[in-house]
Amino acid sequence: MLVAYSYSPSYANDELVTLQQDANQWAMPLGNYSSTRYSTLSQINNSNARNLRVAWTFSTGVLRGHEGGPLVIGDIMYVHTPFPNKVFALDLNRNGAILWSYEPRQDSNVIGVMCCDTVNRGVAYAKGKIFLHQADTTLVALDAKTGKVVWSAKDGDPATGETGTGAPTIAGDYVIIGNSGGEYGVRGNLAAYDMNTGKLAWRAYSQGPDSDTLMNAQKTTHMGKPVGKDSGLAGWKGDQWKRGGGTTWGWTSYDPASQTIYYGSGNPGTWNPVQRPGNNRWSMTIWARDLKTGMAKWVYQMTPHDEWDYDGVNEMVLVDREWKGKPRKLLVHFDRNGFAYVLDRTSGELLGAEKYDPAVNWASSIDLKTGEPVRVAAYSTEHGGEDVSTKNICPAALGSKDQQPVSYSPQTGLFYIPGNHVCMDYEPTKVAYVAGSPYVGATLSMYPPKGENNLGRFVAWDPIAQKSVWEVKEPFSVWSGPLATAGGVVFYGTMDGYLKAVDAKTGNELYKFKTPSGIIGNITTYTHGGKQYVAVLSGVGGWAAIGMAAGLTGANEGLGAVGAYRSLSQYTNLGGTMTVFELP
Amino acid sequence: MIRLNGRVAAIAASALLFATLLSTGGATAQTAPAAAAPPAASPGSGPDSWAAFSGWKRYHGNCSTCHGPDGLGGTFAPSLVDSLKTLDHDQFLATVVNGKKDKNLTMPAFGVDPNVMCYVEDIYTYLKLRSDGKMDRGRPANTPTKPKDVAEAETACMGV
Numbered sequence: 001m002l003v004a005y006s007y008s009p010s011y012a013n014d015e016l017v018t019l020q021q022d023a024n025q026w027a028m029p030l031g032n033y034s035s036t037r038y039s040t041l042s043q044i045n046n047s048n049a050r051n052l053r054v055a056w057t058f059s060t061g062v063l064r065g066h067e068g069g070p071l072v073i074g075d076i077m078y079v080h081t082p083f084p085n086k087v088f089a090l091d092l093n094r095n096g097a098i099l100w101s102y103e104p105r106q107d108s109n110v111i112g113v114m115c116c117d118t119v120n121r122g123v124a125y126a127k128g129k130i131f132l133h134q135a136d137t138t139l140v141a142l143d144a145k146t147g148k149v150v151w152s153a154k155d156g157d158p159a160t161g162e163t164g165t166g167a168p169t170i171a172g173d174y175v176i177i178g179n180s181g182g183e184y185g186v187r188g189n190l191a192a193y194d195m196n197t198g199k200l201a202w203r204a205y206s207q208g209p210d211s212d213t214l215m216n217a218q219k220t221t222h223m224g225k226p227v228g229k230d231s232g233l234a235g236w237k238g239d240q241w242k243r244g245g246g247t248t249w250g251w252t253s254y255d256p257a258s259q260t261i262y263y264g265s266g267n268p269g270t271w272n273p274v275q276r277p278g279n280n281r282w283s284m285t286i287w288a289r290d291l292k293t294g295m296a297k298w299v300y301q302m303t304p305h306d307e308w309d310y311d312g313v314n315e316m317v318l319v320d321r322e323w324k325g326k327p328r329k330l331l332v333h334f335d336r337n338g339f340a341y342v343l344d345r346t347s348g349e350l351l352g353a354e355k356y357d358p359a360v361n362w363a364s365s366i367d368l369k370t371g372e373p374v375r376v377a378a379y380s381t382e383h384g385g386e387d388v389s390t391k392n393i394c395p396a397a398l399g400s401k402d403q404q405p406v407s408y409s410p411q412t413g414l415f416y417i418p419g420n421h422v423c424m425d426y427e428p429t430k431v432a433y434v435a436g437s438p439y440v441g442a443t444l445s446m447y448p449p450k451g452e453n454n455l456g457r458f459v460a461w462d463p464i465a466q467k468s469v470w471e472v473k474e475p476f477s478v479w480s481g482p483l484a485t486a487g488g489v490v491f492y493g494t495m496d497g498y499l500k501a502v503d504a505k506t507g508n509e510l511y512k513f514k515t516p517s518g519i520i521g522n523i524t525t526y527t528h529g530g531k532q533y534v535a536v537l538s539g540v541g542g543w544a545a546i547g548m549a550a551g552l553t554g555a556n557e558g559l560g561a562v563g564a565y566r567s568l569s570q571y572t573n574l575g576g577t578m579t580v581f582e583l584p
Numbered sequence: 585m586i587r588l589n590g591r592v593a594a595i596a597a598s599a600l601l602f603a604t605l606l607s608t609g610g611a612t613a614q615t616a617p618a619a620a621a622p623p624a625a626s627p628g629s630g631p632d633s634w635a636a637f638s639g640w641k642r643y644h645g646n647c648s649t650c651h652g653p654d655g656l657g658g659t660f661a662p663s664l665v666d667s668l669k670t671l672d673h674d675q676f677l678a679t680v681v682n683g684k685k686d687k688n689l690t691m692p693a694f695g696v697d698p699n700v701m702c703y704v705e706d707i708y709t710y711l712k713l714r715s716d717g718k719m720d721r722g723r724p725a726n727t728p729t730k731p732k733d734v735a736e737a738e739t740a741c742m743g744v
Contacts, residue, residue, distance in 0.1 A: 108690050109690060111690040112683065112690040117660060425723070427641070434698065436692075438646055438699070440646070442645065445653070546649060
């Protein structure tokens with residue numbers, strides 16, 4: 001197994017620690033606490049993957065962006081949907097017949113405050129319960145056998161633009177959830193609920209006084225130094241921190257050995273940097289917190305005073321590797337800002353940061369001594385002031401990668417990155433704050449890098465050499481979380497609807513199948529009756545597909561490409577289908 | 585900043601007042617002009633006007649995440665290039681102010697949001713030009729200078 005887990009036997013969820021080591025099941029959205037999305041299953045391998053075929057399919061009945069992926073516990077597959085956030089328990093003994101389904105009653109007004117489609121990134125399982133974080137911020141625990149509500153807790157207020165889109169993480173006795181709504185001036189926070197009762201254990205904000213951020217002036221460190229008193233107020237003008245964003249809508253990882261959770265915070269409130277002076281702490285930050293108390297152990301702010309919407313929420317992958325001749329407990333993070341960060345996850349020491357897309361131009365490098373990006377003035381959106389358009393910034397606000405989680409194979413030692421290859425023009429504009437209304441203040445247009453015609457890249461990355469090993473160019477952003485397996489295969493989905501299997505060492509295509517709709521979901525594998533299956537949700541949508549009907553503008557059409565410049569709507573349509581693959 | 589006491593049910597009339605305050609600096613009574621461009625500079629509502637440029641910008645700041653770039657529609661909300669072929673000015677305004685519900689799709693009410701209401705006539709001007717085929721996709725080729733009285737009215741309306 002990838003990681004030798006040592007954990008306190010007193011925890012209620014020993015079951016979950018055991019479950020994630022059993023490759024026959026898929027117990028949590030990112031596969032395991034280290035978030036590697038790797039499976040030791042090898043029945044499907046690089047010599048027989050070309051024979052894959054569809055075993056069965058299931059329609060969710062919802063036609064919106066289907067992010068995330070299913071869980072498999074025993075003989076049951078748990079499938080979630082975008083708003084209205086249905087959950088289905090499917091019987092694997094009967095090709096996915098419905099054992100139970102759950103549909104919450106939610107005020108549909110919440111749809112109007114979801115910036116980037118009504119997505120949901122999945123459910124979590126522990127101790128006979130399924131946990132769902134609904135769009136209206138309600139966290140609900142369902143009986144995994146019957147679908148009946150065991151408890152529910154309202155986490156936030158959708159009237160202010162606060163919503164729920166992320167998958168919960170279960171660690172120890174806690175259900176951990178973040179919030180969404182960075183485009184509405186929502187104050188980001190991470191909350192931990194008691195798994196058995198639904199009672200709030202702690203809540204940690206991304207900005208504000210120490211009592212809100214759960215930081216210790218002396219003990220919490222940034223770049224190896226104490227953060228000082230009320231560091232979450234420093235770097236904000238007046239009371240702007242109260243609508244300061246830094247939402248926590250991505251993924252949370254967990255190291256059971258040190259009982260530390262790791263996650264990132266998103267963009268600071270309003271995308272207009274002129275209106276938001278200061279370093280805006282602690283938006284765009286990697287957080288390490290103690291599971292039981294929520295206290296911050298260390299932080300690292302990647303993009304102080306953001307000018308591009310480079311949210312820091314992407315997943316933190318925990319791997320133990322040799323770094324410069326010394327075994328280290330690493331945290332690897334592929335940020336929206338286009339840099340692949342390597343940190344010591346115990347101390348928070350910044351070890352390396354390199355561009356994982358050569359198109360990245362807003363910063364030339366990351367200064368490893370200060371942690372600061374070395375910014376390129378020509379791509380500062382603040383430089384020209386309000387109402388001035390800064391052109392050809394790479395990456396676009398979508399980032400070189402968004403929430404779609406990477407996969408890490410201990411077999412090849414490589415990360416597999418589902419990437420965007422998009423640049424932008426960005427024009428800050430004056431914006432007034434109104435609770436529950438968009439608080440964006442910027443006008444953007446997006447297009448592929450100059451002279452290129454692919455909006456996506458699928459990249460194999462060596463985290464130690466900090467270089468890409470191979471890449472597959474994709475016409476559209478790769479918005480699907482890949483899966484690497486011990487069979488030497490990597491699976492991923494494309495926005496034009498293909499499930500693809502490629503060789504983990506070379507990237508050579510082994511198999512592809514066109515599913516009913518574009519894929520923005522993550523790949524899951526499991527066994528049933530001793531046979532390996534691969535499952536993926538298709539259902540195009542999400543941020544990358546918002547302009548789906550429109551395609552690119554005339555200005556970008558003259559580059560000679562045929563496929564990439566046609567609109568996505570010419571390739572696929574809305575959908576909501578689970579497709580399950582098998583070998584004959 | 586404009587203080588708004590909750591999300592009161594705004595009606596179209598208040599939107600017209602809002603828009604009129606913007607377009608005239610509040611100097612005249614409620615006359616509800618179809619286009620908001622003040623007469624000082626870049627007059628009119630043509631594709632080169634300030635109103636069209638401002639509308640392009642504000643549309644892409646507030647509306648395009650759902651209605652798609654250039655008014656062409658998205659997976660989330662219909663194409664306004666198409667909608668404005670049948671929807672008249674007042675119906676457009678009423679929809680922006682009050683929002684709309686249609687099965688699982690919901691458009692929020694923007695009646696109390698200055699980021700939209702201070703520019704709603706500009707947004708209409710822009711979308712109408714797009715709908716009538718008088719304006720291309722993308723950022724307008726030339727950036728007109730913001731007329732001084734428009735800048736003053738904008739500050740008054742936005743309150744920031």
